[in-house]
Amino acid sequence: MRAVLVASLLLVAVAASAQQPGGVQIDNAWARATPGRGTDGVVYLRIANTGSAADRLVAASTPVAAAATLHESKVEKGIMKMRALAAVPVAPGQTVELKPNGEHVMLTGLKQPLKQGDSFPLTLRFEKAGDVAVTVKVERPGAMGMTPGSMGGGMTGHGSMPMDHGQMGR
């Protein structure tokens, strides 16, 4: 039943992106596993705007949580901050990555813990492209994601590095 649901959502997603002249494409959608009593989660993903017009991610929703909100993390003057975001703009031809220590989708009121290896549906709402459904894969709790070609990509143990190595030599 769940598989059918996911499959139909995927079909909707394919149909939605196919209907858009260009539009947005989502890939690499993943979440961190959550501890047993935790009710908050986080989703990261990559948005490619393959169309000729600017678009904006304005909302998200999922059946696994009471709410999904757009957030941004940043460090200002040595202080870690997290704030709600009204939208994530994606210019034509641009790829925006929601990733650790940056923009993300925060899930609150999780109905059950997110377990590593599971996946769940998430619907993203874009101002122009409309609703796009994606399947989110659950990684381990402290996962940092894998960026192709990054220096941390081949490491084992507690996972890849927490910062962008590309910036270290600057």
Add this chain to the structure above:
Amino acid sequence: MSRGRNLLAAVCLATAFAAAPAEAERLTLAGPLTFVDADGKPVSTADFAGKWLLVYFGYTHCVDQCPTGLSVLAQAMDEIGPAAEHVQPVFITVDPERDHGPLLREFTTEFDKRLIGLSGTPDQIAAATKALGVKAEKVLLGGGDEYAIDHSATLSLIEPTGRQAETFSMAEPHQVAAKLFDALARGGVSLSNVNNIGAYR
């Protein structure tokens, strides 16, 4: 640990330190800091005699930056190999209102079995942040009663005496490992059994 990785670590260290001079604040603590652990039992920094305490301040509802910070801490513990027996990693919540009991334990064990989660009264947490030069401030997120807690992007290291500590900027795991080796060596711990120590110095 591969030679390639150590070379990589050495190169990264060189470039990172060249780019960012160490920002560490050395602190003198007036006395032991007290907390309540996940079992509801009182705990003090004096209860870890002989160990360096590597402290990260955060909160369990922080889904993005805090798991990242704890991953750094866990990875640094792995990198220092056998020297890790001298270090106790600690997660101190800046959100004692929501973080206590089993939730606190489940959160910490997800990252590293060695990691201990500490909560306490708001006064105990305020005393700890003040003593270690850490800032924490509750911020409403707009809708309803959801809130975030802005907090310093730092790690703190408390020496075994419990009287001296330093708080430094969050860094890459190998930089934290280098910081630990430096502190352990200053404290007279032999690092002769640590492989490739040279890559961190």
